Amino acid sequence: MNPRIMEMRVISRPADISSPAATRAFNALERMVVTLELAPGSFVTESALIGKIGLGRTPVREAVQRLAWDGLLEVRPRAGISVTPLYGSDWLRIIDARRGIEKLLARSAARFVTREVAGRFHEAALAIQQAVLATDVVAFLAADKAINEALATAADNMFASRAAAALQSHSRRCWFRFRAHLGMADCAALHVALIQSVLEGDENDAALNADKLMDFLRGMAEDAATR
DSSP: TTOOOOOOOOOOOOOOOOOHHHHHHHHHHHHHHHTTSTTOOOEEHHHHHHHHOOOOOOHHHHHHHHHHHTTSEEEEEETEEEEOOOOTTTHHHHHHHHHHHHHHHHHHHHHHHHHHHHHHHHHHHHHHHHHHHOOOOHHHOOOOOHHHHHHHHHTTTTTHHHHHHHHHHHHHHHHHHTTTTTHHHHHHHHHHHHHHHTTTHHHHHHHHHHHHHHHHHHHHHHHHHTO
């Protein structure tokens, strides 16, 4: 049987993360999935996850439901929780799905960015550059996530932001698995260019820089698909 063909399961849309503890649980588990601490195709129990992150059952359960909806985990009754498998060809599909949304978010962020969010952009730009200098891929991906979150806040479009967030998590997982330290400096430069155009309020340039970033990532993805 083709390993990509899996049993279809109905997953109800989870409510938004409802507490600071649930947010911490989600961020911790998402990071474990992205950095392959929770390996693709592996199984884990809810109790094990509670032990790993040191939070209670309710916030962990909320986080697992959100990650299942995002396609990073799969909840299997009586079998536990499985981590979604990862294939080289996945990244191409992820980038193709991201492109239009990222351009929309970039345009909107350039139009609506506030002084408060501008500060977050500056911090994230510094963080991603420092990660490159330290050759720290985990810090690099954390800074990438911070940039994505600042972009989502600035864009003020929760529908586009929610659609993008899961794709961004999947993309970071692919980067960690297939590229790791390769291309960090070039990718960081593209992120900084995008941030500059957003802070300048240039909608067209912001969309163009988002498109350039997707072109770069697609090139990475094409290489991964051949492995």
